[in-house]
Amino acid sequence: xxxxxxxxxxxxxxxxxxxxxxxxxxxxxxxxxxGGILNFVVGSKIPSYDLHRETTFxxxxxxxxxYSLLIRVNPENPSSPTDFVCDLCEGxxxxxxxxxxxxxxxxxxxxxxxxxxxxxxxxxxxxxxxIIFPPEGVPSARKAFFKMVDSVTAPxxxxxxxxxxFPSGAxxxxxxxxxxxxxxxxxxxxxxxNWHKKNINGTGPFTFVQHQxxxxxxxxxxxxxxxxxxxxxxxxxxxxxxxxxxxxQAIRGDRAAIEFRGFPPKARDDLVKxxxxxxxxxxxxxxxxxxxxxxxxxxxxxxxxxxxxxxLAVDRWGGSKYLQRIAxxxxxxxxxFPKHPLAATKAELLKLTGYATDMKASRAQAKKLLAxxxxxxxxxxxxxRGVDQPYKVVGTxxxxxxxxxxxxxxxxxxxxxxxxxxLRKSSDFxxxxxxxCQSVINPIADVSKFLGSAGNNYGNYKDQVLxxxxxxxxxxxxxxxxxxxxxxFETRALSDEAHMGVTLWWYKINPHRSYxxxxxxxxxxxxxxxxxxxxxxR
Amino acid sequence: xxxxxxxxxxxxxPTLIGAAVLVFFLLRLIPGDICELRLAGTGLYADxxxxxxxxxxLGLNDHILVQFADFxxxxxxxxxxxxxxxxxxxxxxxxxxxxxxxxxxxxATFVAVIISIPLGVISAVKQDTWIDYVVRSFSIxxxxxxxxxxxxxxILGLLIFTQHWLGEPWxxxxxxxxxLEDLGGNLAQLIWPAVATGYRYSAVATRMTRSALLEVLRxxxxxxxxxxxxxxxxxxxxxxxxxxxxxxxxxxxIEFAFLMxxxxxTEQVFNLNGLGKLFVExxxxxxxxxxxALVMIVVAVFVFTNLVVDLFYAWLDPxxxxx
Numbered sequence: 001x002x003x004x005x006x007x008x009x010x011x012x013x014x015x016x017x018x019x020x021x022x023x024x025x026x027x028x029x030x031x032x033x034x035g036g037i038l039n040f041v042v043g044s045k046i047p048s049y050d051l052h053r054e055t056t057f058x059x060x061x062x063x064x065x066x067y068s069l070l071i072r073v074n075p076e077n078p079s080s081p082t083d084f085v086c087d088l089c090e091g092x093x094x095x096x097x098x099x100x101x102x103x104x105x106x107x108x109x110x111x112x113x114x115x116x117x118x119x120x121x122x123x124x125x126x127x128x129x130x131i132i133f134p135p136e137g138v139p140s141a142r143k144a145f146f147k148m149v150d151s152v153t154a155p156x157x158x159x160x161x162x163x164x165x166f167p168s169g170a171x172x173x174x175x176x177x178x179x180x181x182x183x184x185x186x187x188x189x190x191x192x193x194n195w196h197k198k199n200i201n202g203t204g205p206f207t208f209v210q211h212q213x214x215x216x217x218x219x220x221x222x223x224x225x226x227x228x229x230x231x232x233x234x235x236x237x238x239x240x241x242x243x244x245x246x247x248x249q250a251i252r253g254d255r256a257a258i259e260f261r262g263f264p265p266k267a268r269d270d271l272v273k274x275x276x277x278x279x280x281x282x283x284x285x286x287x288x289x290x291x292x293x294x295x296x297x298x299x300x301x302x303x304x305x306x307x308x309x310x311x312l313a314v315d316r317w318g319g320s321k322y323l324q325r326i327a328x329x330x331x332x333x334x335x336x337f338p339k340h341p342l343a344a345t346k347a348e349l350l351k352l353t354g355y356a357t358d359m360k361a362s363r364a365q366a367k368k369l370l371a372x373x374x375x376x377x378x379x380x381x382x383x384x385r386g387v388d389q390p391y392k393v394v395g396t397x398x399x400x401x402x403x404x405x406x407x408x409x410x411x412x413x414x415x416x417x418x419x420x421x422x423l424r425k426s427s428d429f430x431x432x433x434x435x436x437c438q439s440v441i442n443p444i445a446d447v448s449k450f451l452g453s454a455g456n457n458y459g460n461y462k463d464q465v466l467x468x469x470x471x472x473x474x475x476x477x478x479x480x481x482x483x484x485x486x487x488x489f490e491t492r493a494l495s496d497e498a499h500m501g502v503t504l505w506w507y508k509i510n511p512h513r514s515y516x517x518x519x520x521x522x523x524x525x526x527x528x529x530x531x532x533x534x535x536x537x538r
Numbered sequence: 539x540x541x542x543x544x545x546x547x548x549x550x551x552p553t554l555i556g557a558a559v560l561v562f563f564l565l566r567l568i569p570g571d572i573c574e575l576r577l578a579g580t581g582l583y584a585d586x587x588x589x590x591x592x593x594x595x596l597g598l599n600d601h602i603l604v605q606f607a608d609f610x611x612x613x614x615x616x617x618x619x620x621x622x623x624x625x626x627x628x629x630x631x632x633x634x635x636x637x638x639x640x641x642x643x644x645x646a647t648f649v650a651v652i653i654s655i656p657l658g659v660i661s662a663v664k665q666d667t668w669i670d671y672v673v674r675s676f677s678i679x680x681x682x683x684x685x686x687x688x689x690x691x692x693i694l695g696l697l698i699f700t701q702h703w704l705g706e707p708w709x710x711x712x713x714x715x716x717x718l719e720d721l722g723g724n725l726a727q728l729i730w731p732a733v734a735t736g737y738r739y740s741a742v743a744t745r746m747t748r749s750a751l752l753e754v755l756r757x758x759x760x761x762x763x764x765x766x767x768x769x770x771x772x773x774x775x776x777x778x779x780x781x782x783x784x785x786x787x788x789x790x791x792i793e794f795a796f797l798m799x800x801x802x803x804t805e806q807v808f809n810l811n812g813l814g815k816l817f818v819e820x821x822x823x824x825x826x827x828x829x830x831a832l833v834m835i836v837v838a839v840f841v842f843t844n845l846v847v848d849l850f851y852a853w854l855d856p857x858x859x860x861x
Contacts, residue, residue, distance in 0.1 A: 041712075045819060047576055047623050055577055139592055141577055144585050197625050213624060213634060214811040214819070216713045239713050239809075242819070245690070246712060246809045253697055253709030274697075274707070417570030417824045424574060455586055456578070 036536035038236040038516065041247040041256040045240065046217070048197035051179040052131050053139040057525050060178055061260055062217035062238030065531040066114075067181035067202035068226070070105060070124055070160075071172070073440065075533050078522035079284060081340060081441035084176045088119065088203065088226070089160075093172060100167035105160045111226040113184045114200075114207045121154035126185035128152045128162075130193060138193040145174040145445075173440040178526050205231035205532035214240055225532065232518065232535035244389070251279075251513060257536070258512035261525045262286070264328050264389055268511045280514045282521035286506035287337050287446075288437035290329065290394050292382075293500050295429055296461040305369040306378070307498035310431070311354030312366035313405040318359065319397055320504055327393040330507035334490045335450055336443045337523070338505050341479060342486050343443070353495040366405040382409040383429035385419045394503050395433055423458050434458060434500070439526035444473060447486070450493040450500060459499050466492050466499075546848055550841045557837040558613060558830075562606055565826050571598060572622050572824040596622050609830060623825040631816065631828060632835065638714050639812040641724075642731055643797035647790065649736025650743055655786075657740075658747025663774065665752060673744065680741025689734040689807035696730075712809040731808045735801060739793050746789050750782035757781075784854055791847035795840045 044058025051059055051067070071093050074083040084093045089105040096103050111119040132149050134140040148168040153161050164171060187201055200208040203226065206219030220235035239256055241247045248267045250256040252274055263271075271279045294301035294310065301307065316332045324330040334352065336343035349355045356362050370376050380402075384395035392413060399409045409431070414422065423432050436449050436456075448454050451470055452461040469489045476482040493499050510521055515538040522528040573592035577585075593599050597608070612619050618628035661673035693709055700708035710727045717724040754760065755778055763773045802814040813832065820828040 045623070045823075048625055137591065137595065139588050139595070141585075141588060143588070212714070212811070213626065213631060214816060215634075237713075240811070241712060241809050242815075243806050243809070246807070249693055249697060249709055250712050250809075253707050255709060255712045274701070414569075415822055416575055417568065417572075417822065419570070420574040420578060421570035424578065426569070 032232055032518070032535050033537055034232050034535065035234050036538070038233050038258070038531065038534060038536065039239060039256045040236065041239050041241040041250050041259045043242055043244065043247055043259070043261055045242070046211070046213070049200055050194075050196040051181050052196070053141055054179070055141050057261060060526050060529050062211075062219075063200070064178055064181065064529045065204055065206045065219055065231075065236060066200050066208050067204040068111075068530075069176065069178065069180055070128075070182065071176050072178070072530070073176055073522060073527050075520065075528055075530070078520050078528040081337070081523070082173075084172060088124065088182055090158075096164075096167065096171075101164045103162040103164075103171065105162075107158045107160060108226055109158060111203050112224050113203050114222060114224075115184075117184050117186055117201075119182070119184075119203055120157045121160045122157070123182060123185045124160045125152050125154045126188050127180070127182045128160075130183070130188065131180055135193065142174070142177060142179060145170070145177065170442055170445045173442040173445075176440050178439055178529065205530060206233075206236060209235070216240060227532055231532040233531065236531060251511065254513065257516045258510065258519070260510065260529060262328055262506075262508040262510055265325055265509060268509050271511045278514050279511050280516070281509065281511045283510070284508045284521045284523050285331050285338055286328070286508040287439070287441050287524045288435065288506040289333065290390060290503045290506070291434045291436070291500045292398060292431050292503065293434040293457075293459045294431050295427055296459050296499070297427060298430055300373055300375045300378070301430060302461070303373045303375075304497055305373040306375050308353050308495075309366040309369040309373075309375075309405060310402065310407070311494070311498045311501045312362045312369070313407065314354055314398065314401045314501065314503070315359045315362075316355060316504065317357055319401070323390075323393065323397060323504060324507060327390040328506050328509065329390045329394060329504035331505040333505045334502060335447045335493060336486060336490075337441050337446070340441060340443055342483055344487065344490060348487060351495075352491065353498055354501065363405050370405065370407070377406060377408075379408045380410070380430035382411045383419065383422050383432040384411055384413045385433055386413045386415045390504075390506065391433055391435075398503065427458065427460060432458065437506075437524075439524045441523060443486070444482070447473075447489065450489070452499070461497075461499055463492070463497060463499065466497070542852065543849065546845050550845070553841055554834070554837060558610065558834060561830050561833040562609055565829055566602065568824065570824055572596065572826075573598070575823060576623070609827075613834065618831040619827050621820075621825055621828045623820070623823045623828065628828055628831045632813070632831065635811055635813045635816050637716070638728075638810060639798055639801070639814070641717070642728055642735070642801065642810065642812060643794055645728060645732035646736040646739055646797055647794050649732050650739035650793070651790065653736070653740035654743035654747055658744045658786075659751060659774065659779065661744065661748040662751035662755065673748070677741040677744040680737050681745075683738065684803075685734045685738045685801075686803040686807045688737060689731060689804050692730050692734055693807070710808065714811050727808070728810075731801070731804050731810060734807075735797065735804055739797075742793065743786055743789050746786050747782065750785050751778060754778045754782040780854065784851060787850050787854070788847055791843045791850075792840075795836075795843040798836065798839045 042058060042061045044056050046059050046062060047054055047056065049063055051063060069087045070089055071084045072087045074080065074085045077083045086093060088108055088111060090108050091106060094103050094105055107121045107124060113119060129152060131140050132143060132146040132152065134143065148164045148166055148171055150163045150165045155161060181202060183196055184201055187195055205222055205225045207222045209218040209220050211217045217238045218235065221231055221233060225231060241250060247259045248263065248271065251259065252271060268281055272281065294307055296302040320330055320332050331338045332349060334344040334349055370378060382395065382399065385391040395411055399411050402409050422428050423434065436446060438446055448470065449456055451457060451467055452459060452463050453467060466489065469485060469492060473482065473485045473489060476485050494502065508521060508525065515536050516534065517537050518533040518535050520528060571593065573589045577589055577592060597605060620626060621628055621631050624631065657673045661670045664670050697707040697709055710730050711723055714727065715723040760773060760778055763777050798813060801812060802818055805812045805815040817832050820832060
């Protein structure tokens with residue numbers, strides 16, 4: 001049990017105060033100016049307003065400012081993966097008790113929903129009941145994040161207790177997930193579980209004004225917001241603009257001040273060139289990575305020699321140098337988000353298959369392995385997603401890399417719908433681009449994607465050794481133990497079996513009008529989007 | 539004339555039925571579905587049970603004939619249903635965009651007509667002079683330049699020149715304002731796509747006007763009119779132009795119908811929240827119900843426009859209605 005305590009304490013300690021490589025800042029401290037409307041552009045669409053059932057940033061960016069969370073990523077330190085602060089709870093984020101199986105949250109008093117209904121612990125319970133234990137027929141996209149939760153109860157009007165089936169360091173990050181917005185129990189009881197798809201009633205810093213589908217969402221300042229003195233803005237307008245060129249021009253022409261997802265480097269450079277100091281750039285490593293996944297149901301992709309050759313052919317360090325100039329990828333990394341304490345150091349990466357800097361030797365070895373496997377003139381079908389950044393850019397780069405060892409890859413680019421059908425349903429590919437893009441950083445949970453048994457793994461393989469390592473990882477008590485097992489896990493997944501290939505981790509670039517202050521870049525486009533600390537310096 | 543109209547309206551029915559069958563079954567041949575996209579499209583983990591639940595809720599697991607019957611029944615009673623993506627009524631989704639698309643179509647048609655008819659007439663009357671060459675070059679350029687490219691150039695030009703002259707770059711608004719709320723803001727947004735689209739549209743109509751008018755000007759009755767000593771202005775305006783407009787009206791009608799749903803790329807370039815953009819999004823989202831409704835509406839617009847063009851023909855040329 002002591003090990004479990006150490007492990008959980010460690011989970012909180014890991015990365016606290018960790019600098020994740022945020023390059024820019026929102027500028028020097030100024031006296032906050034109140035007022036003004038923040039116009040920003042969003043490159044995705046709103047399926048419904050119910051964040052519990054949705055997964056896209058297209059809902060987070062326009063709708064999240066209308067709601068609150070129980071806890072959230074620290075808006076003053078969003079680059080840290082473990083720095084969480086209370087939003088609707090009071091004081092600091094609770095530490096677990098009862099062997100880290102019980103978490104007791106004290107709920108703020110005096111908080112009101114936008115319709116005037118006071119918030120109580122019953123609202124938090126009703127919200128989490130909907131997320132974790134939804135009635136049959138009610139979708140909840142992140143139900144699986146809370147597999148460790150046994151019950152959520154409210155002993156009194158200001159207390160919420162989560163009881164876990166087993167201790168889990170993944171619990172607090174799961175609660176901080178920005179999709180877990182708090183609904184009013186009254187609304188759920190009165191209108192049912194589908195009401196929030198089309199209606200909004202939150203406790204967030206802004207109240208809903210209007211939504212013109214396909215055009216914009218408008219919110220205005222909520223004077224009764226529970227973080228006193230905030231928000232600073234009078235309101236915001238989230239303008240839908242699916243085309244990147246329009247989003248870029250909108251910032252240039254000052255129709256919008258910012259876009260929160262990210263632009264490629266060329267767009268950043270164009271904006272800076274055109275507007276000089278009127279543009280501020282914030283950059284950060286991004287908790288998204290592109291992989292390639294061989295389909296091991298097909299020969300010869302079940303042969304470790306072929307999989308290793310595929311990885312050995314790829315010059316990641318060289319690719320990073322050049323691709324970062326044209327695409328939203330940059331950092332060479334293994335299975336864990338780079339710069340996290342559990343991530344491999346450069347020295348550790350260099351030991352992995354396909355991460356060496358001597359590409360001549362690597363490619364010679366790749367050719368040798370291919371010849372040994374009888375796949376010297378390998379021709380393969382490479383499925384990719386019809387999205388430029390960074391899928392097509394990285395895909396085209398991979399085709400070129402493989403060609404250098406004699407592999408002919410025919411890239412088949414499909415729109416998202418058919419691409420997913422190929423990846424998830426028909427498995428009709430030799431190799432496919434795959435990706436993992438998470439909000440709150442939680443390496444132990446995130447690396448489960450490399451398990452053949454994972455629901456979001458499409459390699460069609462079984463590897464009991466890897467499964468056993470993951471089991472040990474879950475139970476590891478100390479940082480050094482976790483690191484040690486993570487290295488073995490990584491070596492097994494990327495080197496010994498080379499089940500999947502990590503290409504490059506994404507790199508988030510947010511150029512914005514310099515008059516936008518207070519917003520700090522996070523390593524995910526899902527995080528820090530409540531806008532209550534944003535203000536306009538003009 | 540009454541019989542003619544009824545006959546034309548009855549001919550619309552098989553066209554609409556054929557389109558309904560085609561769109562329904564062809565859409566289902568596209569791999570993938572909306573639930574995969576919605577729940578797994580962002581790279582986040584998606585529980586297969588949640589995807590299945592989504593399919594059940596949207597009726598995608600029903601037998602295809604049941605789905606087809608629902609679609610046809612809905613269409614017959616004018617209930618287009620809800621968008622699978624947003625859950626909002628399709629009539630609401632389309633209604634929002636229809637106003638913008640209609641306004642752009644009218645404005646582009648207006649731009650096209652005020653450019654094409656005078657230029658086409660001048661070009662025909664001044665055949666093989668430098669004026670004719672200039673007009674023909676202008677119209678060939680209009681056909682050669684894609685509207686979206688012209689749109690991009692317009693936006694970039696506005697950004698660059700306003701920054702140069704005013705110190706701060708300016709571009710047209712990127713969100714729609716109704717002309718009833720703010721006419722200035724509305725026109726500031728829509729005039730540019732209307733020009734970009736209207737130019738290409740005018741180029742086609744200019745060439746059509748010129749060639750039709752040249753053909754008519756060689757007719758015997760024009761020679762007779764001139765022999766009577768009528769002023770050239772009267773010969774052109776009263777005798778030649780009206781008779782040369784038949785093919786021009788067809789081109790204008792077809793182009794107008796096309797603009798209602800076909801401004802896909804131009805709408806993207808100017809960030810117009812119109813039917814074309816909705817069309818693309820619904821297809822990319824595998825939103826069957828919305829795509830089906832949009833296709834049927836575009837088909838209906840084409841069929842109706844053709845009917846109007848045919849009636850206009852009958853008005854321009856009495857021989858058509860008598861036959």
